[in-house]
Amino acid sequence: xxxxxKEKTIRVLIADDDDLILDCYREAFVxxxxxxxxxxxxxxxxxxxxxxxxxNEQSKFQLVECSQGEDAVSLVKAAADQGDPFDVVIxxxxxxxxxxxxxxxxxxxxxxxxxxxxxxxxxxxxxxxEMQRRVPPAMKMHHFSKPLSFTQLAQDVATMVTPTERCxxx
Numbered sequence: 001x002x003x004x005x006k007e008k009t010i011r012v013l014i015a016d017d018d019d020l021i022l023d024c025y026r027e028a029f030v031x032x033x034x035x036x037x038x039x040x041x042x043x044x045x046x047x048x049x050x051x052x053x054x055x056n057e058q059s060k061f062q063l064v065e066c067s068q069g070e071d072a073v074s075l076v077k078a079a080a081d082q083g084d085p086f087d088v089v090i091x092x093x094x095x096x097x098x099x100x101x102x103x104x105x106x107x108x109x110x111x112x113x114x115x116x117x118x119x120x121x122x123x124x125x126x127x128x129x130e131m132q133r134r135v136p137p138a139m140k141m142h143h144f145s146k147p148l149s150f151t152q153l154a155q156d157v158a159t160m161v162t163p164t165e166r167c168x169x170x
Contacts, residue, residue: 028150069104
């Protein structure tokens with residue numbers, strides 16, 4: 001199977017009320033034009049060290065952004081109604097003045113029980129266990145604390161929805 005066969009467009013909805021944070025997501029999830037050198041280095045490393053390339057290198061992201069929890073819920077509903085649901089929804093926990101990310105996640109889970117929901121927050125005022133209780137199941141709910149590496153988050157998102165079949169048939 002060639003690399004083109006492994007590509008999948010991962011639909012990601014990002015809700016955050018901070019424009020600078022949205023810029024960070026854009027930079028991490030959208031491949032820049034000048035990545036050829038990095039691709040060559042990664043290919044050489046894979047050959048030299050007998051490791052597979054990471055799934056992020058084979059994944060493409062389609063990003064949709066909004067700044068409020070209510071908007072995120074509306075976008076998930078519209079995508080589901082159109083038969084093109086999101087694979088992952090990333091929610092800031094605090095997005096004043098509307099509903100917070102956890103409430104948005106709860107409503108989104110009711111609309112789409114299969115979507116991976118990722119909470120990102122710089123605060124620790126809500127325990128992860130409470131988030132898991134409100135937005136089950138725990139295996140489809142993820143939590144990241146700021147500060148974080150947005151590039152690492154993009155790689156983690158790719159592994160959330162990409163099959164982990166790494167075996168090669170002889």
